[in-house]
Amino acid sequence: MKKNISIVGSGLVGSLLSIYLAKRGHNVNLFERRPDMRKTSISAGKSINLALSDRGFRGLIGAGLADDIREIAIPMYGRQIHHSDGSESYQPYGKEGQAIYSVSRGGINMKLMDLAESMENIKIHFNHRCTDVDLKNTTSSFVDESTGAAIVDKADMVFGADGAFSPVRMSMMTKTDSFNYSQTYLEHAYKELVIPPAADGSFQMNKNALHIWPRKSFMLIALPNLDGSFTCTLFLELKGEVSFEKLKDDESITAFFKQHFPDAVALMPSLLTDFNTNPTSLLVTVRCYPWTYQDKVALIGDAAHAIVPFFGQGMNCGFEDCVVLDEMIAQFGEDWQSVLNAYQIARKPNGDAVAQLALNNFIEMRDKTGDPKFLLRKKIEARIAAENPSFLSMYAQVTFSPHITYDSAYKAGQKHDAYLEQLADIPNVFDLWNTPQVQALIQSLLLV
Amino acid sequence: MKKNISIVGSGLVGSLLSIYLAKRGHNVNLFERRPDMRKTSISAGKSINLALSDRGFRGLIGAGLADDIREIAIPMYGRQIHHSDGSESYQPYGKEGQAIYSVSRGGINMKLMDLAESMENIKIHFNHRCTDVDLKNTTSSFVDESTGAAIVDKADMVFGADGAFSPVRMSMMTKTDSFNYSQTYLEHAYKELVIPPAADGSFQMNKNALHIWPRKSFMLIALPNLDGSFTCTLFLELKGEVSFEKLKDDESITAFFKQHFPDAVALMPSLLTDFNTNPTSLLVTVRCYPWTYQDKVALIGDAAHAIVPFFGQGMNCGFEDCVVLDEMIAQFGEDWQSVLNAYQIARKPNGDAVAQLALNNFIEMRDKTGDPKFLLRKKIEARIAAENPSFLSMYAQVTFSPHITYDSAYKAGQKHDAYLEQLADIPNVFDLWNTPQVQALIQSLLLV
Numbered sequence: 001m002k003k004n005i006s007i008v009g010s011g012l013v014g015s016l017l018s019i020y021l022a023k024r025g026h027n028v029n030l031f032e033r034r035p036d037m038r039k040t041s042i043s044a045g046k047s048i049n050l051a052l053s054d055r056g057f058r059g060l061i062g063a064g065l066a067d068d069i070r071e072i073a074i075p076m077y078g079r080q081i082h083h084s085d086g087s088e089s090y091q092p093y094g095k096e097g098q099a100i101y102s103v104s105r106g107g108i109n110m111k112l113m114d115l116a117e118s119m120e121n122i123k124i125h126f127n128h129r130c131t132d133v134d135l136k137n138t139t140s141s142f143v144d145e146s147t148g149a150a151i152v153d154k155a156d157m158v159f160g161a162d163g164a165f166s167p168v169r170m171s172m173m174t175k176t177d178s179f180n181y182s183q184t185y186l187e188h189a190y191k192e193l194v195i196p197p198a199a200d201g202s203f204q205m206n207k208n209a210l211h212i213w214p215r216k217s218f219m220l221i222a223l224p225n226l227d228g229s230f231t232c233t234l235f236l237e238l239k240g241e242v243s244f245e246k247l248k249d250d251e252s253i254t255a256f257f258k259q260h261f262p263d264a265v266a267l268m269p270s271l272l273t274d275f276n277t278n279p280t281s282l283l284v285t286v287r288c289y290p291w292t293y294q295d296k297v298a299l300i301g302d303a304a305h306a307i308v309p310f311f312g313q314g315m316n317c318g319f320e321d322c323v324v325l326d327e328m329i330a331q332f333g334e335d336w337q338s339v340l341n342a343y344q345i346a347r348k349p350n351g352d353a354v355a356q357l358a359l360n361n362f363i364e365m366r367d368k369t370g371d372p373k374f375l376l377r378k379k380i381e382a383r384i385a386a387e388n389p390s391f392l393s394m395y396a397q398v399t400f401s402p403h404i405t406y407d408s409a410y411k412a413g414q415k416h417d418a419y420l421e422q423l424a425d426i427p428n429v430f431d432l433w434n435t436p437q438v439q440a441l442i443q444s445l446l447l448v
Numbered sequence: 449m450k451k452n453i454s455i456v457g458s459g460l461v462g463s464l465l466s467i468y469l470a471k472r473g474h475n476v477n478l479f480e481r482r483p484d485m486r487k488t489s490i491s492a493g494k495s496i497n498l499a500l501s502d503r504g505f506r507g508l509i510g511a512g513l514a515d516d517i518r519e520i521a522i523p524m525y526g527r528q529i530h531h532s533d534g535s536e537s538y539q540p541y542g543k544e545g546q547a548i549y550s551v552s553r554g555g556i557n558m559k560l561m562d563l564a565e566s567m568e569n570i571k572i573h574f575n576h577r578c579t580d581v582d583l584k585n586t587t588s589s590f591v592d593e594s595t596g597a598a599i600v601d602k603a604d605m606v607f608g609a610d611g612a613f614s615p616v617r618m619s620m621m622t623k624t625d626s627f628n629y630s631q632t633y634l635e636h637a638y639k640e641l642v643i644p645p646a647a648d649g650s651f652q653m654n655k656n657a658l659h660i661w662p663r664k665s666f667m668l669i670a671l672p673n674l675d676g677s678f679t680c681t682l683f684l685e686l687k688g689e690v691s692f693e694k695l696k697d698d699e700s701i702t703a704f705f706k707q708h709f710p711d712a713v714a715l716m717p718s719l720l721t722d723f724n725t726n727p728t729s730l731l732v733t734v735r736c737y738p739w740t741y742q743d744k745v746a747l748i749g750d751a752a753h754a755i756v757p758f759f760g761q762g763m764n765c766g767f768e769d770c771v772v773l774d775e776m777i778a779q780f781g782e783d784w785q786s787v788l789n790a791y792q793i794a795r796k797p798n799g800d801a802v803a804q805l806a807l808n809n810f811i812e813m814r815d816k817t818g819d820p821k822f823l824l825r826k827k828i829e830a831r832i833a834a835e836n837p838s839f840l841s842m843y844a845q846v847t848f849s850p851h852i853t854y855d856s857a858y859k860a861g862q863k864h865d866a867y868l869e870q871l872a873d874i875p876n877v878f879d880l881w882n883t884p885q886v887q888a889l890i891q892s893l894l895l896v
Contacts, residue, residue: 173631177730178686182630238626282625 001334002026006140006155008130008168013301013318014161015112019063020326022119031128031142038110048192048231049223051312052101055402059319065111072107074224075099080209081369082263091378094400100312102223133158133171135293160299164286164306169299186283189244190235193274195267197228204267212369213261219366220261244280283308285355291344295336305351310362317354321347353410377420384442391446412448419445449782450474454588454603456578456616461749461766462609463560467511468774470567479576479590486558496640496679497671499760500549503850507767513559520555522672523547528657529817530711539826542848548760550671581606581619583741608747612734612754617747634731635685637692641722643715645676652715660817661709667814668709692728731756733803739792743784753799758810765802769795801858805846825868832890839894860896867893
């Protein structure tokens with residue numbers, strides 16, 4: 001039976017979801033707060049580029065868009081670490097040929113919207129800011145931001161794909177009992193900066209890597225763009241000894257970058273303009289439950305599980321939500337109560353796991369990637385992987401193994417870490433590699 | 449300098465706060481959502497009686513009300529445990545003469561409001577439901593529930609003493625950046641029931657105890673009232689094998705009570721009416737931060753830290769908030785920015801600690817008070833306390849020692865537990881009491 005489904009938010013997840021639902025024959029209305037990004041140049045107020053990996057591609061494959069996106073994606077095969085002493089090192093992300101992909105948020109979003117609008121049973125309504133959802137009656141209220149008019153939409157179901165500050169979720173929070181909710185901010189915020197292409201249009205650093213300048217309590221990262229530039233992001237505490245509040249004028253900004261990122265700042269001619277113009281944005285983790293209301297309303301993507309960006313899994317997790325929801329529709333058909341319930345039961349532990357993985361990876365990126373002991377653990381893990389082709393590190397499980405859930409990957413990673421820690425504590429572990437002691441630990445790790 | 453201060457909520461904490469602020473010379477307006485409980489018989493929608501202990505009395509002493517309240521309070525010197533096999537046991541809460549006090553929520557609230565209204569610089573506005581606070585301009589919006597009129601109040605400062613679902617807090621959450629927030633519900637809910645007085649007006653059980661029927665995953669408790677009755681509260685999961693959803697009709701309710709609480713049900717003639725009439729209420733823990741906005745707005749009591757009722761510390765903690773705020777006013781005078789900041793820094797760790805203590809005590813009450821190993825630990829602790837008069841158990845620190853913070857008490861309790869566990873693991877520990885092994889553990893515990 002064809003349903004009239006409203007989706008609040010035509011960002012990455014809302015747009016992809018509309019395609020999945022339309023392919024199942026439903027009639028979909030997408031309501032987007034912003035104007036059409038294909039017609040107006042707007043900043044999404046969010047990161048400019050993102051890391052797409054296998055879980056995300058799986059979502060795109062279902063929509064028939066994977067090849068289109070691969071054409072506008074830049075593979076990053078590893079981390080290029082820029083150490084404090086000016087030296088660099090490189091850590092591959094996976095095996096030969098395995099990569100995560102730098103993509104433009106706007107680029108993917110526009111392709112998704114183009115495809116959605118090409119389908120006769122999807123319509124996108126721009127400039128529609130959601131103010132409220134009547135859960136029982138599945139009527140959503142909007143303000144048309146271009147005219148100020150109030151609009152009420154009546155549907156059979158409502159999906160909230162409306163991001164970290166989801167109005168749909170707020171309606172669930174304020175209108176239902178027993179809604180568990182948390183929003184937790186990091187002490188760190190971020191600001192985007194630019195390394196432009198060289199005069200000849202070429203990349204000024206290795207284009208096939210994610211660049212990291214780990215400085216323990218803060219870090220700079222850079223991802224490549226198709227035009228030869230890199231988008232850099234500074235993650236830094238808001239307050240304290242070394243913090244955004246201390247970077248108040250051009251002198252302090254310049255001094256900070258020259259001290260901590262001399263190689264990067266040499267490539268950033270517009271540093272001061274960018275720093276003073278671009279917003280300082282906060283980093284929040286949102287956890288909530290339930291994600292659904294009867295057979296009528298469901299949250300998806302950041303609205304259900306906003307996470308910090310440090311594992312590059314926000315979009316990937318949201319796309320995976322769509323895939324799993326579609327699987328539940330395949331399984332339960334028109335029994336939407338079962339579809340939505342199975343969806344939230346399947347996804348909630350994975351939302352929690354990826355949130356924790358993302359928080360942990362911040363510490364890994366800004367602190368541990370510059371730490372000799374961490375690098376030794378990574379070397380040990382790499383040798384185990386080389387000698388045991390079926391072994392999958394936690395990173396490989398999360399990034400390259402969509403058939404393994406985030407939750408399983410997280411738990412496996414915790415166990416791996418305990419063994420890797422013990423192995424790294426053995427002096428000259430590589431010399432002792434084939435001793436029974438070392439081999440016993442490796443065998444235990446492989447059995448996780 | 450005299451300030452015009454608005455307090456949202458004239459419940460227990462809001463009323464007490466108004467008295468503290470009025471004594472400092474400020475002009476206070478209290479806005480209460482409900483009608484005047486002294487004129488209209490209303491249910492607060494909350495527990496009928498509460499346990500008042502030393503922290504709460506400290507708050508009342510500052511308002512000059514401690515003696516008045518002591519007159520309408522019933523001391524409970526210990527826990528009377530009603531075991532599944534029909535036997536009973538008794539655990540004193542503290543030393544000879546130490547007690548927690550069963551008081552009527554409405555009774556205390558009315559005395560506080562009487563005192564507040566007797567002061568010329570306090571005015572209470574009833575039927576005023578807060579809809580919004582403009583934080584920057586300290587203007588609060590209300591709807592007069594009796595007329596439907598919209599009212600805007602302009603003040604120099606606004607305190608949110610408006611409970612677990614605080615509208616003032618919601619304004620802070622939706623209008624400020626970096627507001628950390630969580631609301632977490634238990635799987636358990638509660639329902640209040642009654643054991644009336646005997647025909648001659650006397651109490652049908654020991655009036656000087658808090659009665660507990662611990663049944664592992666659920667429990668019944670009873671606190672005495674001045675009229676000879678007990679208010680009983682059933683804490684039970686909402687869903688599952690044994691749960692509220694299974695108690696659907698008179699047969700299942702009666703069977704459940706006869707099976708699990710035969711001695712209590714014999715004293716509850718109106719069980720079925722009460723069960724079917726009284727609401728099933730949820731149990732939520734709310735944590736948030738910051739609790740203040742500049743020198744303009746602050747949260748206090750449940751609005752800042754709603755906790756579950758199992759340590760009987762909700763009111764006590766809220767009253768202590770008032771005492772600490774008053775101390776900060778004494779210290780920082782008219783520098784309200786410093787007053788509010790020092791208040792939140794001092795109180796936040798204690799709000800977090802009492803929240804955790806309350807959650808832990810639920811498990812202790814419903815499960816462990818019926819567990820022989822727990823009872824052994826309690827006996828060991830009691831003997832240590834008897835032999836070392838300066839020793840304070842975690843319970844004594846929380847309940848009888850207002851000079852020790854909740855946070856310190858919580859941390860001490862964690863350490864005590866580790867030693868008590870070791871002591872309880874020693875077979876015949878009481879026979880071996882004076883051996884070096886046992887004495888060494890006791891000495892370590894005393895040094896916590």
